[in-house]
Amino acid sequence: MYFYSTRNHNLKASIDEALLAGIATDGGLFMPSEFPSVYDTIEKNDSFNTIAFKIIFPFLQSYFTEDEIKQIVQDSFNFEVTIVSLTDKLKIVELFHGPTLAFKDFGGQFMANILSKILKRKNQRATVLVATSGDTGGAVANGFFDKENIEVVILYPKGKVSKLQELQLTTFGKNITAISVDGTFDDCQRMVKMAFADTELTMQLGLTSANSINIGRLLPQMTYYAYASHQHFLSTGEKPTLVVPSGNFGNITAGLFVKKMGFPIHRFVAATNANDVVPSYLESGTYTARPSVQTLSNAMDVGAPSNLERINCLFSDDVVAIKKELTALSISDIATKATMLDTYSKYSYIADPHTAVGIHAASEISTNVATLVMSTAHPAKFKEDVENVLGIEIPLPKQLSDLIGKQSNKIEMENDFDTLKSVLLKDK
Numbered sequence: 001m002y003f004y005s006t007r008n009h010n011l012k013a014s015i016d017e018a019l020l021a022g023i024a025t026d027g028g029l030f031m032p033s034e035f036p037s038v039y040d041t042i043e044k045n046d047s048f049n050t051i052a053f054k055i056i057f058p059f060l061q062s063y064f065t066e067d068e069i070k071q072i073v074q075d076s077f078n079f080e081v082t083i084v085s086l087t088d089k090l091k092i093v094e095l096f097h098g099p100t101l102a103f104k105d106f107g108g109q110f111m112a113n114i115l116s117k118i119l120k121r122k123n124q125r126a127t128v129l130v131a132t133s134g135d136t137g138g139a140v141a142n143g144f145f146d147k148e149n150i151e152v153v154i155l156y157p158k159g160k161v162s163k164l165q166e167l168q169l170t171t172f173g174k175n176i177t178a179i180s181v182d183g184t185f186d187d188c189q190r191m192v193k194m195a196f197a198d199t200e201l202t203m204q205l206g207l208t209s210a211n212s213i214n215i216g217r218l219l220p221q222m223t224y225y226a227y228a229s230h231q232h233f234l235s236t237g238e239k240p241t242l243v244v245p246s247g248n249f250g251n252i253t254a255g256l257f258v259k260k261m262g263f264p265i266h267r268f269v270a271a272t273n274a275n276d277v278v279p280s281y282l283e284s285g286t287y288t289a290r291p292s293v294q295t296l297s298n299a300m301d302v303g304a305p306s307n308l309e310r311i312n313c314l315f316s317d318d319v320v321a322i323k324k325e326l327t328a329l330s331i332s333d334i335a336t337k338a339t340m341l342d343t344y345s346k347y348s349y350i351a352d353p354h355t356a357v358g359i360h361a362a363s364e365i366s367t368n369v370a371t372l373v374m375s376t377a378h379p380a381k382f383k384e385d386v387e388n389v390l391g392i393e394i395p396l397p398k399q400l401s402d403l404i405g406k407q408s409n410k411i412e413m414e415n416d417f418d419t420l421k422s423v424l425l426k427d428k
């Protein structure tokens, strides 16, 4: 197993090189060279962590021992994945029971564990630079907090993340620096990409990324697709359709990997909000990035989804082939709110806005197989919006109530790469 660049299949890296670099030297994203058919080895009563180990092992085994990989799995996935049935045909796969209450904890915990092990072995330091539309930053900060040899710098769009999300980014201190950028998520993501193209920065800082451009984010996200599809197939004998609320399309790309590894998945639905670049691309065959617009599901406000490059690579740029595996639907804020209300009144289930985008998309596809909607965030993360829409009060889980009253520290910055560069190089 090796990893190659989406832009040049002869540009190869080992797992440690791919993780440390974040992005290939030609600007492409790393892709696994193989998708071993792991499903054949899964047994009926395998636990989540056993399945996680089996699916991740082939990607890591060239660098880590079996025991190290077991340890990484155990340290990274120490929270529940819960599957809730709303009806016979509609299930919610709750991925938000980790420390920051979003599915990004899978990537945040795993990358922190694996990168710190790699850096220790190499006796190197690194700076993780990450752009966040809301949830990545918190998950990354939580995973990397106080890890040796690693500095973390988080860029987030000023005023465009929820209050609680901001507290999750800004209250750690120590090796975590939060920068509030006067711009959008796309501006933050663009500056991160510029930083990677800047040799002075990459040399001086040992720069790497914890965004879903890093293959290290996608590998841990494979675990729950494997687990959920296996569980569903065991109990019903049918392959489910998986609906994934999508922004940068890293989550759904991990799902596509899992299907290639033989797991029982019928097909995928990518549910976006008004940022409908991918639905338009699949419809027209032409890709046009657009400035992102702000919506109720802010973690999906992405106008230039990075992982589309991986999806195109996986299907050799054949839009027809992509459409066989994947339908993409854009759901408005009005429909999202209506679905939040409807889901609450029909099933007493409180869906956060991102999950509601997925539930709405599930209702739009006509299918006679069951649908599993990936629930990407806990509703309390979006307390104000959820309370406004549903007219109820929701309690804060401990992970969030612990943040209230903590000291918040951030650097305020113009949307300007040179300023970012001087901030990054300040103490060097």
Ligand SMILES: *Cc1c(COP(=O)(O)O)cnc(C)c1O
Pocket: 102, 103, 104, 134, 135, 136, 212, 245, 246, 247, 248, 249, 250, 251, 252, 299, 300, 354, 376, 377
């Ligand atoms: C990040 C995020 C998404 C989008 O995931 P992608 O991998 O960027 O497609 C959806 N929902 C929530 C709550 C998120 O935090």
